[in-house]
Amino acid sequence: MLARSALRNVSRTNRLFSTSAARQQKVTVLGAGGGIGQPLSLLLKLDPYVTSLSLYDIRGAPGVAADVSHVDTGSVVTGYPADKLDEALEGTKVVVIPAGVPRKPGMTRDDLFNTNASIVRDLAAAVGRVAPDAHILVISNPVNSTVPIVSEVLQKAGVYDPRRVFGVTTLDVVRAARFLAEIADSNPQETIVPVVGGHSGPTIVPLLSQLEQGKGLAGEGYDKLVHRIQFGGDEVVKAKDGAGSATLSMAYAGARFANAVLRGLAGEKGIVTPTFVKSPLFEDKGIEYFSSNVELGVNGVEKIHPLGPLSASEEKLLEACLPELKKNIEKGKAFVSQS
Numbered sequence: 001m002l003a004r005s006a007l008r009n010v011s012r013t014n015r016l017f018s019t020s021a022a023r024q025q026k027v028t029v030l031g032a033g034g035g036i037g038q039p040l041s042l043l044l045k046l047d048p049y050v051t052s053l054s055l056y057d058i059r060g061a062p063g064v065a066a067d068v069s070h071v072d073t074g075s076v077v078t079g080y081p082a083d084k085l086d087e088a089l090e091g092t093k094v095v096v097i098p099a100g101v102p103r104k105p106g107m108t109r110d111d112l113f114n115t116n117a118s119i120v121r122d123l124a125a126a127v128g129r130v131a132p133d134a135h136i137l138v139i140s141n142p143v144n145s146t147v148p149i150v151s152e153v154l155q156k157a158g159v160y161d162p163r164r165v166f167g168v169t170t171l172d173v174v175r176a177a178r179f180l181a182e183i184a185d186s187n188p189q190e191t192i193v194p195v196v197g198g199h200s201g202p203t204i205v206p207l208l209s210q211l212e213q214g215k216g217l218a219g220e221g222y223d224k225l226v227h228r229i230q231f232g233g234d235e236v237v238k239a240k241d242g243a244g245s246a247t248l249s250m251a252y253a254g255a256r257f258a259n260a261v262l263r264g265l266a267g268e269k270g271i272v273t274p275t276f277v278k279s280p281l282f283e284d285k286g287i288e289y290f291s292s293n294v295e296l297g298v299n300g301v302e303k304i305h306p307l308g309p310l311s312a313s314e315e316k317l318l319e320a321c322l323p324e325l326k327k328n329i330e331k332g333k334a335f336v337s338q339s
């Protein structure tokens with residue numbers, strides 16, 4: 001059982017922003033001109049914890065920056081073109097990476113590997129060189145592989161701190177809350193589903209038995225909900241019909257996770273949310289990265305929470321998750337060691 005105050009904090013991570021801003025930070029978005037990058041930049045402009053917002057893309061970032069900079073909040077916005085990556089990263093404390101190509105109908109996240117792996121590798125190398133103390137929030141898919149890529153690149157550069165590299169899985173948490181609330185007729189903001197594992201199809205494991213609204217579900221209703229949480233991204237890819245994947249809900253999720261990291265950095269206590277990080281939970285099975293509830297603090301990852309009690313169905317989901325996740329992680333690591 002979580003203590004009452006911890007529950008309050010978990011619930012606060014569910015709102016887009018908390019307003020008791022203490023220390024403010026420079027945040028850089030790499031891929032700011034894209035479908036996610038643009039609305040994410042706008043939402044970060046509204047975040048009271050951001051003092052300086054640096055927008056970079058190989059195309060379009062100065063335009064996005066000029067536009068977003070007119071919003072009447074305190075932060076200063078600067079846009080950087082393709083050849084100004086180092087300048088964009090100078091002095092930054094938090095880097096959010098939504099750079100890369102999105103899925104088209106029929107594609108899995110792993111199909112994006114060939115293009116996105118090298119984009120993420122090169123951006124991580126630049127962060128390691130210019131802003132080695134930055135916290136890196138990876139949105140680019142396949143997250144199960146891109147997080148190991150970032151970590152390996154930083155390790156090679158001798159600046160790796162596992163407490164500062166995060167795979168953003170918040171959209172799975174957001175979807176789980178929304179979809180379960182529809183069934184349970186509850187307030188999605190108070191329907192907090194811990195979603196653990198990884199960020200693709202069967203590696204996404206919602207722990208519905210851990211909350212009041214979800215623990216009674218069984219049979220076909222349960223199976224359908226789990227499938228919808230695992231493959232909710234496909235609904236968007238199909239509806240967009242070739243024009244990309246989730247961008248607006250992802251921007252919301254990314255801004256919410258960035259705000260949680262920033263509040264942790266500012267010294268706020270009890271900020272707990274799932275994220276895909278270097279984790280000891282399944283190390284004995286050769287799985288180095290895993291998403292579970294993580295407490296965020298002044299150094300990034302403060303504490304990795306155990307999964308807690310699982311139902312028999314969740315044990316099965318976990319069994320299906322682990323081998324796939326292991327494969328995805330190894331693919332990311334191999335890519336860096338071969339390049």
Ligand code: NAI
Nearest residue numbers: 031033034035036057058098099100101102139140141171
């Ligand atoms: P998009 O194609 O609209 O935007 C990507 C942007 O990245 C473009 O503006 C492009 O110019 C830029 N870019 C490409 N190479 C770059 C480089 N080397 N440096 C800087 N910028 C570069 O794609 P969208 O829809 O914004 O998706 C971005 C990524 O986010 C995709 O990999 C997608 O799969 C992933 N995604 C992740 C989710 C998650 O839950 N973690 C959810 C939805 C999408």
